[in-house]
Amino acid sequence: MPWLTLFVAGLLEIVWASAMKQSHGFTRLLPTAIMVVTMAGSFWLLAIAMRQLPLGTAYMIWTGIGAVGSFTVGVMLLGEPVTMGRIIAASLIVSGIIAMKLAS
Numbered sequence: 001m002p003w004l005t006l007f008v009a010g011l012l013e014i015v016w017a018s019a020m021k022q023s024h025g026f027t028r029l030l031p032t033a034i035m036v037v038t039m040a041g042s043f044w045l046l047a048i049a050m051r052q053l054p055l056g057t058a059y060m061i062w063t064g065i066g067a068v069g070s071f072t073v074g075v076m077l078l079g080e081p082v083t084m085g086r087i088i089a090a091s092l093i094v095s096g097i098i099a100m101k102l103a104s
Contacts, residue, residue, distance in 0.1 A: 003053075006058055011069065046062050068097075
C-alpha cells in the first residue's frame, strides 16, 4: 500500500506543477487553487508513504515521478521541445526510479 500511496503522491505532484505553470505567477485564481490543493495532497500522501518506506527511496521516487511526468505534460500538452538530450535525461531518471525500487 505505501507504494500505491507514493505513486498517487507523485501523480499529484505532476498536477500541482502543471497548475503552477498555468497560474502565470499566481495571477490566475483557479490554477493557483488547484496547485495549492494538489500540493497539500501530494505532500500528505508522501508523508503517509514515508511511514513505511525509507526517506531516500520515497523522496527520490516521488520527485522522479513528478519530474518525468511534468516533462511529459510539457512536451505533450504545452509544446515544449523534444530533444535527444531531454529524452536521455528523462530516461535516466526513470532508470533511477526503477533501480531504487528494485534496491528497496
